[in-house]
Amino acid sequence: MNVVLPQPYLLFLGDTTEPGYAKTAFGLRDWAPERCIGEFSLPGATVTTGLPFLSPAQARNSGAQAMVIGVANAGGFIPPAWIAALVEALESGLDLVAGMHARLRDIALLRETAARLGRRLIDVRVPPEGIPVGTGKRRTGKRLLTIGTDCALGKKYTALSLARAFQSRGVDATFRATGQTGILIAGGGIPMDAVVADFAAGAAELLTPDAPAAHWDVVEGQGALHHPAYAGVSLALLHGSQPDVIVVCHEPGRERVLGHPDYPVPGLRDTIELALRLGSRTSPRIRCAGISLNTGKLDADEAARVIASESDRLGLPVADPMRGGEAFDRLVDACLS
């Protein structure tokens, strides 16, 4: 029932010269290298993922199933200069997957070409059909959810890092994607933010189905429980995913909610306590294993100091997954213990 994407991918970089616009392509290269067999771009592009350059036909011959638009442009639309390359991909036997803001089906030539050739145009922002209402029934297997004190501070990255760390310890674990980039990385998932509100908890249940007792779903969080616009999505995901364990994600020094300067970022204690209280409704033994700090704006010494002092203050493991080390090992221990 989840979206499942055709793969492996050829990554399309358009005519991009600004690396910031190619975050999706870089994320795929870093987190799903096994799904990426090459890149394709137009003359004038200067951004590269470092993967082999392949034409759509070469990629198809090497096994690619889809070309992923791994870049955005400033307007969030598909520029006319890209269309010929997208048509070429369809004609070479590849499906097209839109990774960011672009809407493939809004372009008549793509729609017609895909229909004629029997190719698919897949927009990862579109949820699957037929999502049921949540049931609240307990499911087998273990689940971890990343919870944020705000948006855009590392919930996806933390979930990916933990899933990878679980796997490297021989634990059977699956990263469960709830946003567009995560869905491309995982090769499937549900875009929680695009689900109709009444079905949001049901979507989270669907995303994390019954599993063997020792299996972990590691679920990408969305929004924040204190967020003035997105708290409903966060609560539906918390209720529906029924986490055994939460890891709270925070950026030290961020004092105001992104885009909502009237709202202070809540404290970690308050966030932990609220998440456990709300989460216990569907997952009675929910616990917080620790904190993931995004210390990307700090130097190594400052980061180590903040990580240690927050760990002392809260009595919990605290780590920056990006920096790894023993602190991260302790966080992983606490998740699995």
Add this chain to the structure above:
Amino acid sequence: MNVVLPQPYLLFLGDTTEPGYAKTAFGLRDWAPERCIGEFSLPGATVTTGLPFLSPAQARNSGAQAMVIGVANAGGFIPPAWIAALVEALESGLDLVAGMHARLRDIALLRETAARLGRRLIDVRVPPEGIPVGTGKRRTGKRLLTIGTDCALGKKYTALSLARAFQSRGVDATFRATGQTGILIAGGGIPMDAVVADFAAGAAELLTPDAPAAHWDVVEGQGALHHPAYAGVSLALLHGSQPDVIVVCHEPGRERVLGHPDYPVPGLRDTIELALRLGSRTSPRIRCAGISLNTGKLDADEAARVIASESDRLGLPVADPMRGGEAFDRLVDACLS
């Protein structure tokens, strides 16, 4: 930006013989008599609202703008036997409004007839286009939100009763509808449960815009903050509507969440405390004015006893709006104080 319905209405009762299927029509007659100029039904119908029987053409001549399907049938669809009457309404100059499960635009003949005549087919379950993301910005005017310990226990009825009581005291008040029946009664509103999750708080903001300082929006609650399927909708509505006052609605004796027997209905204290805690994020001075009890299953003595004992236990005004009386007056006092 809210849905605004064409009115006054002609109520369509189909060929219904079971009063339970005509709840929407009865609700409209009771709560929006000024919007209902008559009823129309097919031979064989035994259910009546008591309003004058008018053909669509007569209703149009009397000023009706739309015919509302005020009944459901057992399957939730529009039976073929109704179609000719619906076409007759369109041809008589009326728009069609679907009040319950029926989907007007799924019927080709209605779609074609409406297109040919320039009539509208309005499904009150469909949210307006272009709902923005929530901002969390404080707005002028006063707001009251009804909060439930479960679904289907009187949140709409309580909001309607309070809005009417406010108006009868000369207070400028508007009932704000968030569900299908409420939208028909109010002549507009937003079906919160059908809004995409990311925009749910924004929808609630849109529904309750800036208003004069002494004006009250009395907002129909949805779902319940402890509900395993719908808590996200409830939280988005709480955050977006920024209530100054909440009234918590409960049915004494209901021990299990409807349709979710594994889940106990939460206690009133717990519900009040959680709603105030969560609501204070966007409405710092939020308060609970009291409790609305649905005592429909109790006799008058039992109801009076439960109302008095709950009021003592909680230290708050408690009333059943359906029974009115001094208890309800005290609840209204507490809302406005």
